[in-house]
Amino acid sequence: MMHKFYNYHWLIVLLFCVNVTQTYAQNVQITGTVLDETDLPLPGVTILLKGTTTGTTTDLDGKFSLSASREGVLIFSFIGYDPVEMEIGNQAIIDIQMNPNTSNLEEVVVIGYGYAKKRDITGAVSSVNPGKLENENPNSVQDILRGNAAGLNVGLGVTAKGGGNLQVRGRTSLTADSSPLLVLDGAIYYGELADINPNDIENLEVLKDASASAVFGAKAANGVILITTKKGKVGKPVIKFNANTGLATMAKFPEVYGPDGFISWREDVFKSINAGGYEPYQFSDPRALPSDISLEEWLAYDGSSGDPETVWLQRLNLQPVEIENYKAGKSVDWYDKIFQTGFRQDYTVSLSGRTDNINYYWSLGYLNNEGIRIGDKYETIRSRFNLEGTINKWLSVGLNTQFSASDDSGVPIKDDPAPLYTNWNLLRGLSPWGSEFNEDGTYKWRPNDETSGGNHPLYNLSHTNRYEKTISLNSTIYANIKLPFGFNFRTNFSPRFVFSDRFYHKSSDHAEWGTQGGIANRRNQKEYYWQIDNILTWQKTFVEKHDFNATFLINAEKFQNWEDNMNNNGFEPHDKLGYHGLGAGINPVISSNDEYSTGDALMGRLIYSYDGKYSTTLSVRRDGYSAFGQSNPRALFYSAAAGWVFSDENFINIDWLDFGKMRLSWGSNGNRDIGRYVALSKLKPEKYFYQRPSGDLYLVNQLYVENMQNSNLRWERTESLNLGIDFSILKTKLTGTLEMYMMSTTDLLVKRSLPPFLGFEYVYDNLGQVDNKGFELTLNSTNFERNNFIWRTTANFQMNRNEIVSLYGDLGENGREVDDLTNKWFIGHPIDQIWNYKTQGIWQSNEADEAGVYGVKPGDFKIQDVDGDGKFTNADRQFQGYTEPRFRWSLRNEFTLFSNFDVSFMLYSYLGHSDKFNQMKNRDGFLDRSSSYVTPYWTEENPNNEWARLNSSEGGAGGFDVYRKKSFVRLENISVGYNFPKQLTEKAKITNLRIYGNIRNVGYFAPKWEFWDPEIDFTDPANSGPVPRYFTIGIDVTL
């Protein structure tokens, strides 16, 4: 039998050989080119003859050639692209175009400390691809993210530097910083976002739940943003050049009184200031007195004589210079002395490429932006160099380096000691009848000679000299070693250096600084931070179904900062040396501040997936940080998650469902952003002096305990549960993600309020619990797709609710935990709920007596006296609305016309929140000495129920607040781009040429929020005041 078999065997082999020979005889030679979606050649594409192992790959120019039979079918495949099958038939040349896969489930995405298949991801992640936003020429990382990632809220940036605060999901912390952790090319990044050129970014991922971010443990409670920068692509070296210029214009600034409106408004001011009583028509234009009041009587009110017009203007407290200008008809529009149309320019050139062994990307960018305030300016040079060399089969090394040199001299900051930009606040106060110049043509310091009347907006600037530059160098240097059995070891060393100098000189030619003999200051700061990550990964697939992906990390970090500061004034014999000659002053004051902190971490993570359908992630991380170094330096965080691709199950057979995945995760994260030394008592040093009998003065130091120490301070911990569903339906026409989460933060790092008589206002402590829960929905749809017209829509919706569950654990008499009235934190209420007196409109003329009970007059605010005792106490405070938006949504629409013309616009909206609107009290500043914004106000003749009389009284509710709804919808941008047809550009050897233009902050609609943009935050100078609108045009060239 055996023999027979062997015989047959040989026969079979023989037959097979014949067959092969026969087939071979019918083969034809096929050549062709594979292009990607942008018509660029796609190298490395695998081409297989279906059902065989015969195949080839495309070369650097995307070209291939192989021989195959005419009956055969070629399969083109490439990671990240939809595979294409093509029957050979009669073709000899097969040119095809491949498209990126829309579900891109097999795509490998960046996760913390490694990569994973998108299919296996179990956490909540939002991705943003800046490539899609090219027409909007984002100026900063914040611009890329704003409105484009569900669950990530980006604040407004109104200065030339731009920017804005970031917050992932709800507010979990009461006091610790709540901005997310940034991870740049795999290494935690503590540098400035402004130092990253948005043109260098390949991709951004926002990790929102604990499962996704748990690998970053203690730093991740506020979410994580992973930033991946560009690498070279296979092919010849590519040069990209991007240039854009634009204008920053005023989008919203409240109107102030012009020359005429000013006088009649001032008349009403005086009537209201003199609510105690005044003579009839005492403050009115004497040329329009009623017949029963003679000019003589009118003048005699205060013993006046002479020119009635002058008397009138004097009664309105116009200063002599104002009266003179009024009579001469010489008014000033201060707007032009404060605001400008800013010019903006941004250029980036990059060179990139990839060969078998070397992958490189180098960019150089220059940005120079002016803001809408005169002098508001930001200039930076940014360069990035990413290099990776593959040395042999098992070793590759590389570095990602980022350099930036910025000029921050004109960047508005909080408590700026020497601003070089105008103070927009001045516009409100400056009298239109003041004088701009002195007789000698110099700026007049006080345009109406009145202390409270404001200074000339350009006066301080013209007497200030300032130099402020920052150089930062941020690198990651790494080596990657491939080990047997699927192991891989990687070491990252990430050092960061920052050098910053700020020098300023306030000249003695200044009217005020001159009395101090000029003022000069130098501050030098140096920062050195490094961290090391040792990462061991193991990836292995068993029996084609069991996928293991394990990661272990050992990390350490160290931060060091050195700062010295010197100040002097009273320069002798003169201050012309400015900040170069600091020693020449008579009152030197020096100080220094050095800081130091360390941290370490150990982390392990396992991703296991079965058959591409079921996946789980387990992780554990232990963090250590020196700010908690006394009793609880370390803490442990962990997470577990599972994902299920239910659309792959046989029992689910739904036509319209392409893909469906459910994710469930649970995990814990920490927050350590509390400052390096808050756990320690700090002694506050200040100088004082004694005098000896000889008359000599000598300095002594005072030292008192500034803050209470807490050696038991420990990590804030957020545990969160996240349920997510990813889906794709109707042949990927509609894809989306739904996330629901619950987060519970315990051991909150809070400034616990202490009774002021302890001599401490607060102590940092771990207390209580805050819960957040929320819902996020992201939808992407292709609404219309024809050759000449494509319309896509992306919509995000999110809501978050939070609640204080517990604070300090102190029980009140009723057995219920007591609230923190000082911080206005209440058990069972959201952190952001308003608790205050409630206004109920304005007291009207017929209610004078009732108003009098509260010590106020008609025209003043009526405040609800809840307990009716005639006084305003805690018992009269009520809950009324929230300061954080209740709902947020964004909507982006993109249109492609004739395949090379793109149009898009984006809207976003915050709804349901309220804020203080105290402008309605009409009692800002010195109304009798300055001008004002044009607001409605109550008068007896012209009453209303919303706006108080000018200079209104607060009565017994001193400092009460008026609240208003702040909901708004903003048309954030409209962009248009045009790609020049290849046929045209190729003649000039240009691979790609595109021009574009956009308008950002086109406008908004806020029905209840007049006056200011609803997004500004007056506590943050980079985010308050007037809001600009930007117009930009640009060009992209790829060679």
Add this chain to the structure above:
Amino acid sequence: MELMSHCKSKTIIMKIRTILNPIQILLAGVIFAITTGCNEDWLEPKPLSFYTPSNTYNEAAGLWASLVACERNMRHEYTGDGSPILTEHIFSEVAVEGTTDKSGPAQDMNLLITPDADLNSTNTNRIGWYWEEGYNGIKYANTVVSRIDEPQDYESEEEKNHLLATAYFHRSLRYYRLTQQFGDIPLILEEIIEPKLDFYSTERTVILKKMKADLEWGEEWIPEVLDRGRVPKGALQHLLIKINLALGEFQDALDVANRLIDGGPYALMTERFGVDANDPTKNVVWDMHRPDNKATFTNTEAILLVLDRIDTEGNSSGIISMRNAVPFWGSNINTPIGNKGTSDQPNIAIDQVTAFGRGIGRLRATWYHQSMIWDDENDLRHAPGNWMDMTDLVYNNPDLLKDDIQDPYYGKNLEFRNDEGAILVVDTIRSWFSWPHYKLYIPDPQRNQPRGGHTDWYIFRLAESYLLRAEAKFWLGDLAGAAADVNAVRTRAGAAPYSPADMNIGTILDERARELYYEEPRKTELTRIARIFAMTGKTAYNGKSYNEMDFSKENFYYDRIMEVTDYYNKGVFTRHGDTYTLSPYHVLWPIPQSSINANTQGHLNQNEGYSGFENNVPPLTSIPEYE
């Protein structure tokens, strides 16, 4: 880099493990991560640029530095815009709040002085400042009291006792003020190093008795003469007089006053001295209050001073006395023929702003202080040159000289009414009153429109010691002795002496007002005296007697203010329409609600008359024990 080496061994271990069974590695790795870690020293916090208690308060110099904070912060009461001392004056008979163009300043006390109100702002009042800063001072002093045994580097036992006695002085000073301002308050005698929220109010006499005992111990240990800026023995004695008076222990008050006045190195200044000594137009009262003269050792009247100098690190923003307490004369004053009469610009032909400052009339002296108390025309404290009336100013607006105006009143003295009887001042409260130029005038070369620059300031001065001793003698019934002490102060100023028959609390208060305006904590002292009347039941000169039960309903404090001033009892209102009101319960200020709110595990009493009083519990009557 240090870490690379000490973590390297683990890296190697992990590499070795790569050849082991993957599952084992996984488990081992997780356990490894949980149980071991890098070196513990690695996470040791390192404070580099600041001192901490553990490395500083274990040396004598560190504890002395804690008391420098007490000394320096005494200055805050007098410096800056809207300084706290104004509130002490406004809550008395010498002055009212004169900011008349808005609501908020302490005018309508019944409406505005509540526990929930903003009690610490230049635009309202500074009651809350006294509460917080008082307890800050107690905190600094308690640091020394609690840690007095920690340093091992005292030069001698004397130094240690001197340090402790100085801490006692500062703590007693704060408790003296707080008990007079707020009544029963929490008593803290130790350094607080962890959150503590279970305080109760302690009966004020318990506090004062403890302070008295501490000072009596400390009197022995503080040297008589120390560098200016520090606390000499005389300061402790001066405070002890006040505490004894507040306790009604008049003989003890007299004894310590005798030790200070008769036994100490001090004497009233009766002769010309200092920078202007050779200027014949000036006098000794002027010399007493020159910034350059206060801290000199020639000045034997100064007991305790705070120091403040121009262009010196650690100085203040200036005394701002001219802005606070000079009338708002720069505008709203017309010449008799109706032109704008005054100008507060510097560098004009008649530069009055540099000479007198740009006042805004925040502290508006009452008629009592401007006129009623001045009973002797030879009194240097009210003499031309030292004292300013509005009519001493002149019409200085340069525009008056313009061709189209040519006002003949240019350069002439201000007038209140014109010939027709029309008042020429828009706001008589804020813009028309007299002031003690010799005291408020502090040159301010670093401001174009001077507000009151840097100057040393008297905290305790022997003149007040005399008036306190006069008080002690008065309460003991020694009217002749009382008159002698009052006269010592009067005659130095050139005024005629009083007879013993003239002596009563009213005349002593009048003398204090003449001598100590802008220096003394007037409300504190007035409440102290009101409390003595209530404690002793002694009939006051107004014929009334008082008791402690009804202290917040009927007291000498309120009756005195109503007796000699015309604001609170006549329905006077500002041009903004706010009425001046005051009630007997204002004898004690409200305990700020924020302190009551934050003290969640105990209970602070509120003073009668303010909301929250109804929740009071009996105050502690002994010194509370703390763990």
